[in-house]
Amino acid sequence: MSESPFHHLMPLCQLPARATGRICELTGDSEFCQRIREMGFGESVYVTKIAGNGTILCQLNGTRIGLSHDAARQILVERVGSR
């Protein structure tokens, strides 16, 4: 799947395992957005989901980050295919 103008947004928690998404939007309160932005979850960054249904393990720029389900729900991504 390549990037299309009709991108289909989904929360990070719904991304299938081993799929990669591009972060499009951070919802949630400003404090949360601020922190995850500072940790590198900025808009247009690529993130790969590694595993997890409840708590989610994802890979971002070579580091593994664990996210609570509710945190992952507030990160909206556009799927860009799997690596």
Next chain:
Amino acid sequence: MAKAPVYAIVGNPNCGKSTLFNALTGLKQKVGNYPGVTVEKKTGTLYSQHGQPITIIDLPGAYSLAARSPDEAVTRDVLLGRREDTAQPDRVLCIVDATNLERNLYLVHQVLDLGRPVILILNMMDLAAQAGISIRVARLSQMLGIPVIPCEAVNGKGIIELKLAISRHDLPLSRHAWDIPAPIAPAVAELQASLVSNGGKAPLIARAEALLLLTDQDSVRVAGSAPLDAKTQEILRSWQSRWEAQGVDWAGTLVSSRYEAIGRLASEVAQSAKPSAQTLSDRIDAVVIHPLWGWVVLALVMTLLFFSIFKFAQAPMDWIGDGNAALAGWIRGLMPDGDLRNLLTDGVIGGVGTIVTFLPQILILFFFIGLLESTGYMARAAFIMDRLMGHVGLNGKSFIPLLSSYACAIPGIMATRTIEDPKDRLVTILVAPLMSCSARLPVYLLMIAALFPGPTYPIAAKVGIMVLMYALGTIGAFGFAWLFKRTLLRGKPPLMIMELPPYRLPRIKDVLLQMTERAGLFLKNAGTVILAISIVLWLLAAYPKSPAGATATEQLAHSFAGRAGHLLEPVIKPIGFDWHIGIGLISSFAAREVFVSTMGVVFSAESGGEDTTSLRHALNAARWPDGRVLFTPLVCITLMVFYVFAMQCMSTIAVVRRETNSWRWPLFQTAYMTGAAWIICFIVYQSGTALGF
């Protein structure tokens, strides 16, 4: 430079700051493979090329200077010179994990704004090479205008080059400039001017603080101990309401403009070969954080731990026991019968000697905890616990302090500084001492020995009881956390964002260091506090002297200690304890393991100094006045349950007082834990009795 410079080590969590600090200063800061090991500053000295002493400060890891948790606030406050007990660092050693340059450079970028000389250290170059990342060090140094030194702190590579750089008299200031986004720039300038004129700050610090004020949600926290002056506060508010009206996301804009500047840097200097296939860490994680296998692994680790405690400790424990007996026998042969001799054999050897026999088990416990900490398993345990902790009202991050509390509640409580929300932190502090710490180990082991006298009992039964006690404490901690989150300290369950470091082979040196450190503490405690308590207790048990002809038991009952025990007996009789145990309960409010030494003193005083070492036999022989056995299996279990829940540790109370900054919470904690201990023991003992045990 006339004055010797002060350097602070700053970097993201788990990037190797403490490892580097140890390599530079020769000190022994704790190192572990999970974020949040260091939570307080630590000062050390390095001797420069010219023999000049240079102060180095190790700091907790932080992702940003806009601190979100107390440990990050320590770093921010030291860097900005807000701590009264610490000189403001003149220079900064910024250390980054070379495998993740971009994210790590964010903090560096903020530090460069402070206008102090910075040396940039690219750590973990070995891992970067493995991952196929190459970094053009010279180019990076040229672009930033500061020294950049590649190194592997753990292998001592690059340390010499770093020492040379640190020893330099003159260090350049960074010439890296980034443009504050246009809509925000005037606000930064105005806030900076106000901080200089109204807050009395130096211009560059003022600029950095102005930027922090804008990226932080809670301006009071950013201003640190001294609240923000009213004028600046007003300027901030007026800008914020203006931006809100215009729909400008000022904080987000600031972060992304920093990341843009960093992105340009990183793309110029770092090159990564094709994204690698599954790493070893990924393959291990596929099992360890699996929703089912993860729990199996956790259970296996725990079982192995307790099994080892029973299996491998017996022999060394017997040696120490034999040593004690021989020592007591030698003293008896050497000295005439009398109070001094009894003080040595019953008080000192009966008390301190008994405690020391548990050293092997404690070493094994710390060996395992050291392995968990240095392999990277800690963060995984937090990960698989996150879901469960969510039901309790906390998140997986709180599990790391709880896990550390299995060793000792004090480092556990310190580790809660990584928790962002103050209420969640407080809840974690309140329940952390319910996790069975190493001081309970001697009590459990003594009771299990009384429960299963002799070697005929299967080791599995002993391990089973032990696991049960640890499980009970853990369930208790979760239960009370659940209760507190719903009553006293309400709040939404916090969201967890936690980095999982790559697995590493355990560094035996680090593990042994932790073990010897803890063993040293344990022995020091035995040689000081417990020795003193044992002597005082022996005196209290030996005086006042009863009339001649009294039996040893009558003497003990007549003594001060005996009277205190009798005084407590009505309260503890409903849970199956007599006044002997009462003496132990009273004295173990100083520290839990004192129970064992107290039983040693009490029962060897009573046995008339016949046999100091075999406390287990003395316990099995103890009787109620009506001839019933005192330490029935039910009483042994009840006593263990009491120690699971009761708050009996002066040092923990002192640390909770310091970390919560009030007496309210440590007192509340002592009351609720000890109250719960009594109630639960009452239920266990009474229903056990009713069922005929």
